[in-house]
Amino acid sequence: MSALTPPPKGWFHAPHGAEKVWIGVALFWCLVLSIAMPFWHYAGKQTSDGEAYKISPQEYLGVVHNYIRENKVGEETVRVVNPVTEQEVETTIPITVPTADGHAYLVGHNWEWYPVLKLRKGEEIKLHISSADYQHGISILPMNMNFHVMPGYDHVLTITPTQTGTFDIICNEFCGIGHHRMTGRIIVTD
């Protein structure tokens, strides 16, 4: 019998016994997860309200560079490994604070999160995030905070830091050969 031959007549037997139980368990769990998604959308404290605006990657980069020019408070020296040549180079990355009206800008591109943000504990800000090239995923550690970042959109997250410290950012959406080295930083002070 080849795969193209129809099965013999009478092949279907209604589920019974343990099979029925497993179908029931799977169906029940599907329903639980289906309800959990909209529930956490409203009840979760780390859910985006979906605020986003269309912007080209070039325009967004312009916005970020203006923001850095006006809100830079320092610089950090970092060692970056070129993922293609494996050569290590020293480079600087600007440290910025939010604007007077509480906006901060972050861009993800191959392969870094730029610039470093310095925030204050308890101060609500509008965090703008976009990508200058591919899809990236921003993951703020050690908290379990993840957000999918698309080029062409200025995603706006309203956030209030609740802990002081240095938080590392990684990329959790595979974006190319340097993905595993794509990092950034958020510093929260009192």
Ligand SMILES: [Cu+2]
């Ligand atoms: Cu990535």
